[in-house]
Amino acid sequence: MIKLSQIEKVYKSGANTVHAIKGIDLNVERGEIYGVIGKSGAGKSTLIRCINMLERPTSGNVIVDGQDLTAMSDSELREVRKQIGMIFQHFNLLSSRTVYDNVAFPLELSGKSKAEIEKEVVPLLELVGLSDKRNQYPAQLSGGQKQRVGIARALASKPKVLLCDEATSALDPQTTKSILELLKDINRKLQLTIVLITHEMQVIKEICDKVAVIENGIIIEQGSVLDIFTKPQSNTTREFISAIINHDLPVIFADTKFSPVALPDSTLVLRLSFIGHSAEEPVIAGMIRRFDVDTNIIYGNVDHIQNTPYGTLVIEVSGSQQGIENALNYLQSRNLGIEVIGYVARHNRAAG
Amino acid sequence: MSQDIIALLVKALWETTYMVAVSSAFAALAGIPLGVVLVTTDKGHILENLPLNRILGSIVNAARSTPFIILMVAIIPLTRIIVGTSIGTDAAIVPLTIAAIPFVGRLVETSLKEVEYGVIEAAQAMGATPWQIVAKVLIPEAMPSIISGLTITVISLIGYSAMAGAIGGGGLGDLAIRYGYQRFRADIMIATVVILIAQVQIVQSAGDYAARRLNKK
Numbered sequence: 246m247i248k249l250s251q252i253e254k255v256y257k258s259g260a261n262t263v264h265a266i267k268g269i270d271l272n273v274e275r276g277e278i279y280g281v282i283g284k285s286g287a288g289k290s291t292l293i294r295c296i297n298m299l300e301r302p303t304s305g306n307v308i309v310d311g312q313d314l315t316a317m318s319d320s321e322l323r324e325v326r327k328q329i330g331m332i333f334q335h336f337n338l339l340s341s342r343t344v345y346d347n348v349a350f351p352l353e354l355s356g357k358s359k360a361e362i363e364k365e366v367v368p369l370l371e372l373v374g375l376s377d378k379r380n381q382y383p384a385q386l387s388g389g390q391k392q393r394v395g396i397a398r399a400l401a402s403k404p405k406v407l408l409c410d411e412a413t414s415a416l417d418p419q420t421t422k423s424i425l426e427l428l429k430d431i432n433r434k435l436q437l438t439i440v441l442i443t444h445e446m447q448v449i450k451e452i453c454d455k456v457a458v459i460e461n462g463i464i465i466e467q468g469s470v471l472d473i474f475t476k477p478q479s480n481t482t483r484e485f486i487s488a489i490i491n492h493d494l495p496v497i498f499a500d501t502k503f504s505p506v507a508l509p510d511s512t513l514v515l516r517l518s519f520i521g522h523s524a525e526e527p528v529i530a531g532m533i534r535r536f537d538v539d540t541n542i543i544y545g546n547v548d549h550i551q552n553t554p555y556g557t558l559v560i561e562v563s564g565s566q567q568g569i570e571n572a573l574n575y576l577q578s579r580n581l582g583i584e585v586i587g588y589v590a591r592h593n594r595a596a597g
Numbered sequence: 598m599s600q601d602i603i604a605l606l607v608k609a610l611w612e613t614t615y616m617v618a619v620s621s622a623f624a625a626l627a628g629i630p631l632g633v634v635l636v637t638t639d640k641g642h643i644l645e646n647l648p649l650n651r652i653l654g655s656i657v658n659a660a661r662s663t664p665f666i667i668l669m670v671a672i673i674p675l676t677r678i679i680v681g682t683s684i685g686t687d688a689a690i691v692p693l694t695i696a697a698i699p700f701v702g703r704l705v706e707t708s709l710k711e712v713e714y715g716v717i718e719a720a721q722a723m724g725a726t727p728w729q730i731v732a733k734v735l736i737p738e739a740m741p742s743i744i745s746g747l748t749i750t751v752i753s754l755i756g757y758s759a760m761a762g763a764i765g766g767g768g769l770g771d772l773a774i775r776y777g778y779q780r781f782r783a784d785i786m787i788a789t790v791v792i793l794i795a796q797v798q799i800v801q802s803a804g805d806y807a808a809r810r811l812n813k814k
């Protein structure tokens with residue numbers, strides 16, 4: 246649905262050159278919710294503006310629904326933009342117009358008659374749950390309601406794509422949740438392709454199918470949300486994820502020295518992660534039954550990413566050296582994520 | 598106060614009102630588009646055109662720095678072309694209008710710059726043409742502020758119109774100078790000043806009211 250290839254954006258002001266985007270490729274399938282996450286200044290805002298050409302890329306191609314936007318004239322671009330809705334962090338509603346007139350605005354731009362406009366605006370207000378606010382002005386609404394108006398307005402021209410520029414960043418967590426639910430809802434109902442940018446991993450976790458992590462104008466990691474969450478490759482990604490999934494070691498290990506190889510009379514600390522159905526398999530019990538080892542669960546957590554359960558366990562395995570090794574081999578043969586944190590001399594953890 | 602004096606005051610009040618109303622209307626008609634051009638041709642705006650922007654900006658500055666009394670005399674030939682005479686109330690409207698256009702232009706420019714660029718960007722994202730952005734976004738969004746600017750313009754023109762006496766334009770200011778000052782008629786001086794204060798007060802209140810009614814923020 247959206248295909249960005251080799252997008253570059255360079256800003257020049259006098260002697261200063263800022264290379265905001267340094268060659269980005271991005272592919273968004275029809276009906277997908279695609280998240281781009283990055284810190285401020287990473288280039289995500291510029292990137293999303295390249296999709297509807299509010300920012301003209303210095304080089305590269307932007308193809309939306311088979312049409313190359315980079316090759317278009319201004320007037321062709323204006324037509325094609327009507328198929329690309331956009332919502333904003335600060336809503337950008339017209340303060341001099343009522344809720345109804347704000348939603349009617351894009352239809353007015355297309356020269357629709359009053360009757361046609363009425364016919365389209367009323368169900369949209371219903372969809373976003375603002376039918377009773379139609380004659381109010383934006384200043385009388387809460388942040389969440391303003392964003393609902395923004396969404397209704399963006400949907401008025403029946404777009405194929407919706408771009409969300411930090412759409413929930415100015416909202417409190419509760420409101421964020423309800424807006425995300427609304428976005429997910431319209432994504433399903435209208436088969437709408439959504440691209441959103443954010444700096445909050447929570448948003449990605451809540452509704453995205455795929456995610457790209459952007460840093461310094463390049464995409465450092467991309468893939469399905471589940472993959473990125475369970476197997477983050479870069480430090481930046483890990484940092485984002487740590488905001489919602491704990492990847493740090495439990496505090497009791499703060500001063501502990503780990504050895505990468507087995508020491509005499511030591512225990513092994515492991516981090517296991519379970520995804521989907523493997524979460525249901527009783528691996529720990531199986532391990533204890535098969536080998537002469539004891540297990541101490543130090544930390545455990547189960548989370549859901551979309552609808553897939555994702556669990557993390559930090560365990561300490563003790564027993565004979567051979568037993569520990571067998572247990573480790575056994576775990577590695579199972580269908581789960583395993584990370585060897587290290588061996589600890591037993592006296593170090595007398596309290597455990 | 599005699600009948601004669603009251604007749605003089607009424608006539609002068611009419612002349613001031615007439616000069617100010619007509620010149621304000623023309624100044625708004627020309628000044629609002631000027632303000633729009635000044636904003637939209639600026640760097641990074643919807644119709645960026647820096648040479649045009651700089652040239653217009655310089656003309657506006659030059660016109661605004663010319664003292665009104667000089668301007669009035671300097672454009673007498675132009676006045677003669679437009680109204681056929683260089684003396685009288687109608688003739689005074691020309692320099693008043695010309696002085697007010699750049700003034701309105703700058704005030705409108707300031708008002709339009711207060712419109713958040715995000716709103717313009719949103720309109721662009723919806724496929725609005727530059728003209729649609731001006732007519733449906735910039736001007737309606739800035740309307741309360743534009744009304745306040747026009748109020749200031751009308752009040753400044755009431756002040757300027759006092760100088761119209763120099764070319765026989767008449768009006769309250771002229772009456773105050775000729776009778777109140779030159780003939781030591783303190784009663785006429787006080788009467789004109791009171792009327793001017795009332796006039797300015799009414800204009801300001803009406804402008805504030807209109808701006809408040811239009812402001813939905």
